[in-house]
Amino acid sequence: MPYLELRDVTKRFGNVTALDDVTFELEQGEFFSMLGPSGCGKTTALRIVAGFESPDEGAVVVDGKDLTRTPPNRRDMGMVFQAYSLFPNMTARQNVEFGLRIRKRSAEQRTDRAGELLDLVGLSAQGDRYPYQMSGGQQQRVALARALAIEPKVLLMDEPLSALDARVRVSLREEIRRIQTELGITALYVTHDQEEALSISDRVAVMNAGKPEQIAPPLEIYAEPATPFVAEFVGTMNRLEATVGDGGSVRYGGTQLGVDAVRGRPSGERVLVLVRPESVTVEPLSEGDAPAGALSGRVLSGVFLGPVTRIKVETPEQGQISADVPSATAGRFNVGASVVARFDAAHARVLDLTGE
Amino acid sequence: MAALRRRRFLTLGVLWLALAAAYFVVPLLATLKFSLQPTREGYHLDAYRVILQDPAFRQSLFFSFKLAVFTVIISLVLLVPTAYWVHLKLPKIRPVIEFLTILPFVIPPIVLVVGLLQGFRWTPTWFYGGYLILVVGYAILAFPYVYRSLDAGLRAIDIHTLSEAAQSLGARWTTVLFRVILPNLRAGLLSAAFLTLALVMGEFTMGQLMQFPTFAVYISYIGQTQATGAAALSLLSFAITWVAMLGILLAAGRGAGARAAQVGGVH
Numbered sequence: 001m002p003y004l005e006l007r008d009v010t011k012r013f014g015n016v017t018a019l020d021d022v023t024f025e026l027e028q029g030e031f032f033s034m035l036g037p038s039g040c041g042k043t044t045a046l047r048i049v050a051g052f053e054s055p056d057e058g059a060v061v062v063d064g065k066d067l068t069r070t071p072p073n074r075r076d077m078g079m080v081f082q083a084y085s086l087f088p089n090m091t092a093r094q095n096v097e098f099g100l101r102i103r104k105r106s107a108e109q110r111t112d113r114a115g116e117l118l119d120l121v122g123l124s125a126q127g128d129r130y131p132y133q134m135s136g137g138q139q140q141r142v143a144l145a146r147a148l149a150i151e152p153k154v155l156l157m158d159e160p161l162s163a164l165d166a167r168v169r170v171s172l173r174e175e176i177r178r179i180q181t182e183l184g185i186t187a188l189y190v191t192h193d194q195e196e197a198l199s200i201s202d203r204v205a206v207m208n209a210g211k212p213e214q215i216a217p218p219l220e221i222y223a224e225p226a227t228p229f230v231a232e233f234v235g236t237m238n239r240l241e242a243t244v245g246d247g248g249s250v251r252y253g254g255t256q257l258g259v260d261a262v263r264g265r266p267s268g269e270r271v272l273v274l275v276r277p278e279s280v281t282v283e284p285l286s287e288g289d290a291p292a293g294a295l296s297g298r299v300l301s302g303v304f305l306g307p308v309t310r311i312k313v314e315t316p317e318q319g320q321i322s323a324d325v326p327s328a329t330a331g332r333f334n335v336g337a338s339v340v341a342r343f344d345a346a347h348a349r350v351l352d353l354t355g356e
Numbered sequence: 357m358a359a360l361r362r363r364r365f366l367t368l369g370v371l372w373l374a375l376a377a378a379y380f381v382v383p384l385l386a387t388l389k390f391s392l393q394p395t396r397e398g399y400h401l402d403a404y405r406v407i408l409q410d411p412a413f414r415q416s417l418f419f420s421f422k423l424a425v426f427t428v429i430i431s432l433v434l435l436v437p438t439a440y441w442v443h444l445k446l447p448k449i450r451p452v453i454e455f456l457t458i459l460p461f462v463i464p465p466i467v468l469v470v471g472l473l474q475g476f477r478w479t480p481t482w483f484y485g486g487y488l489i490l491v492v493g494y495a496i497l498a499f500p501y502v503y504r505s506l507d508a509g510l511r512a513i514d515i516h517t518l519s520e521a522a523q524s525l526g527a528r529w530t531t532v533l534f535r536v537i538l539p540n541l542r543a544g545l546l547s548a549a550f551l552t553l554a555l556v557m558g559e560f561t562m563g564q565l566m567q568f569p570t571f572a573v574y575i576s577y578i579g580q581t582q583a584t585g586a587a588a589l590s591l592l593s594f595a596i597t598w599v600a601m602l603g604i605l606l607a608a609g610r611g612a613g614a615r616a617a618q619v620g621g622v623h
Contacts, residue, residue: 052520072523079524085517089539098535099525143521150525 001064003028003186004049004154009058011044018044019055020210026154026188031180033189035197036207037233042190043158045207049188050156051075062153078147082159084139086131092118092142093127099150117145120179137168144176148183155180155187161196169193173200194234198222206230228351231274236310238280238321240273241353248345253315258293258345270353279347280323282311285338294342295321299333309333313341384591391587403584407592412574417596420563420571423487424556427494428549431502434495436545439506440537443515457500465561468493473566490570493562494555501551509544513537550604554597 002025011019019041026032034042047053049060051072059068067075078099086095096114105113118124121141131139140160147155157176161169177200180187191197197204198218205212206221206229214226225231228239240257242250248263249256250273259273285296297315309330311323321341325333333339392399407413442453460468472493476484483489515537522532538545563570575593579586 050520050524052523072520073526073528075524076526077524079521081517081521083514083517085514085521087518087522087536087540088513089536098522098527102526102531146521146525156524 002026003030003063004188005059005061006045006049007059007061009045009048009055009060011041011048011053011055017210019048022058022211024205024212024215026186028186029184031177031187031189031200031202033191033197033201033204034207034212035191035194035204035234037192040207041210042192042207046156046158046188046190049154050077050079076150076153077156078150078152078154079156079158080140080143080147080160082162084131084136084163085143086139086146088131091128091130092123092134092138092145095131095142096127096146096149098146103150113149114145117149118142120148120182121145121175135168136164137172140164140172141175144179148179148185153186155185157187157189159191162191162193169196176200198234206233208233224349225274225351228272228274231349231351236277236322238275238277240275240321242271242273244269244271252295255295256293257295257343257348259348259350260345261348261350265350272351272353274349274351275321275343275347277310277322277324278308280321280341280343282313282323282325282333282339282341284332285340291340294340296338296340297321299335299337299339301335302330302333304330311339313339315341384594387587387590391584391591403582403588404592406582407578407585407588412569413589416569416571416574419487419569420557423491423494423570424553426488426491427498427556428552430491430495431498431552432545432548435499435502435506435548436538436541437533439503439510440515440533443507443510444519453503457503460497460500466565468496469562469565472496487568490562490566490568493566494552494559497559497562498548498552498555501555502548505544505548505551506541507544509541509547510537512543513540546604546607550601553600553604557593557597557600 004026006022006024009019009022010017022041022045024032034045036042044053048055051067051070055068059066061067062075086092087098090098093114096117097110100110100113114127115124118127121144123138123141123145126134126138126142129138131142134142140163143160160176161172164172173196176187189197189201198221201218203215203217204221205215207213208227208229214221214230216224216226221230221234225234225237231237231239240250240252242252242257242259244262244265244267245251245256246267248258248260250259250262250271251257252273257273262271262273265271295313295315297313300312300314300320302312303310304327305324307327308324309327311325311330311333313321313323315321323341391403392401438453442450472489476489476492479489518536518540519532522536527535558572559570560572560576563573564576571593575586575589578589
């Protein structure tokens with residue numbers, strides 16, 4: 001039985017439909033992320049779960065109880081916000097104790113629990129500091145401890161790392177995952193950062209225009225995107241509009257390319273072939289035409305990404321294709337150099353072109 | 357060349373500052389001299405003695421102070437939740453409220469007094485016949501100052517996030533307001549209280565028209581009857597206002613100091 005459910009939730013703001021008949025479920029102890037661009041409805045969905053917005057239609061059910069009309073202060077949901085949300089007039093410890101004070105826990109219980117949680121987030125020495133005396137990362141850790149102090153049914157996080165610098169973001173997201181796993185708490189996380197969502201979640205919902213386009217584990221989202229939007233939004237993807245040929249091949253421009261995934265499709269059907277840059281290899285083109293089953297072209301640009309360099313190849317007829325090559329060998333591909341690009345027939349994914 | 361220009365600029369600045377200071381200080385010094393030496397017989401404190409021994413002085417002073425305290429309480433009770441709610445839930449009506457805050461400046465006091473007396477005629481005698489009707493009038497006059505002070509205070513904090521954070525932790529609206537919003541609105545509250553206090557202590561027209569023996573009415577009466585007494589009283593009222601302001605600042609400073617001391621321990 002699912003622990004948290006959004007059932008057919010629709011939310012409109014005037015003429016804008018922020019959520020369009022959204023349904024998803026979370027198992028107890030699951031880390032579930034909603035990933036998508038600005039305005040896709042992910043934060044609205046989270047706020048509906050928190051009780052800060054009411055759905056126009058549909059229901060929010062937690063542990064079998066319909067909480068749709070329950071006010072936020074009676075939902076027992078801990079929330080970590082995007083903006084720094086610590087109460088400025090209270091120390092870190094007092095912030096963590098706030099929810100327990102509301103629940104009329106004894107001073108001893110409050111002190112013990114606040115101590116435990118500050119320890120858990122690695123801030124036991126900073127308990128007496130005020131928010132303005134702490135860094136952004138420390139403030140978000142305290143906010144996490146404060147949300148966890150009330151032993152919430154669900155931990156809600158609304159882009160909690162977006163205001164932090166890259167280094168802190170990576171370390172804190174790992175910490176969030178560690179704490180969530182340690183406590184076994186059900187977590188609903190909102191982010192527009194694909195790397196963040198894919199690295200810490202059990203499952204990810206990729207949202208677009210008020211609907212989840214795909215709900216799946218991170219690897220599946222990355223390796224088998226269900227829609228062109230997911231393919232585009234998660235990672236970088238080469239999109240080749242092609243026509244199905246014979247025997248597991250497609251015709252792309254004037255080139256025949258091997259694509260296993262088109263087997264069984266009728267010949268002549270227009271399809272969208274998706275290939276990740278890391279699945280594409282490039283080689284310098286020696287004299288003559290490109291070998292069969294490969295695209296020839298000229299290097300348009302090379303962007304250094306650390307361990308790999310992304311080479312963009314412009315093919316004369318068919319547009320561009322990107323390939324990730326080890327940075328150590330990227331020197332061979334100067335801008336303007338003639339190259340051939342190819343990919344393994346097994347690594348290309350195919351979607352209906354009409355489905356876009 | 358540059359040094360010469362800088363020196364000339366500095367000289368001009370000091371001169372301008374001295375002129376501005378003289379504009380404020382000279383009348384005070386002249387008033388002080390007149391209150392201490394009305395004739396050529398030498399300096400004495402008779403004018404102050406007469407004023408301070410006059411029971412009407414203390415009565416009017418305490419009466420106005422009482423009115424000020426009531427006005428501050430009523431204004432804050434009415435306007436803190438209003439300003440908070442407008443910021444949180446009804447930001448669209450902020451221009452309307454801001455327009456309303458201008459009205460007390462443009463409506464002549466006589467119109468306000470007549471309107472008050474007509475509008476509250478139905479109320480019980482203990483209210484209509486007592487000073488509380490004047491407090492209502494003062495609350496209207498203080499509305500722009502109180503609302504704008506609170507508005508500035510609320511703009512300085514992220515009340516949306518703080519309110520939602522407190523709610524998610526189980527706090528009701530009253531808890532959110534008293535434990536989270538108000539403690540972070542101290543500067544705005546103090547500013548509103550001080551401006552209201554200063555306004556009420558010096559308000560003359562309403563008190564006179566509604567025939568209440570306020571401090572400003574007393575000052576006016578003394579001004580018409582005792583020349584040196586009026587000068588002494590002007591300075592006394594000036595001093596009282598400054599002492600009140602200093603009191604509020606010290607109270608605010610003590611709070612901040614206590615917090616700083618508490619924080620100092622963790623470094």
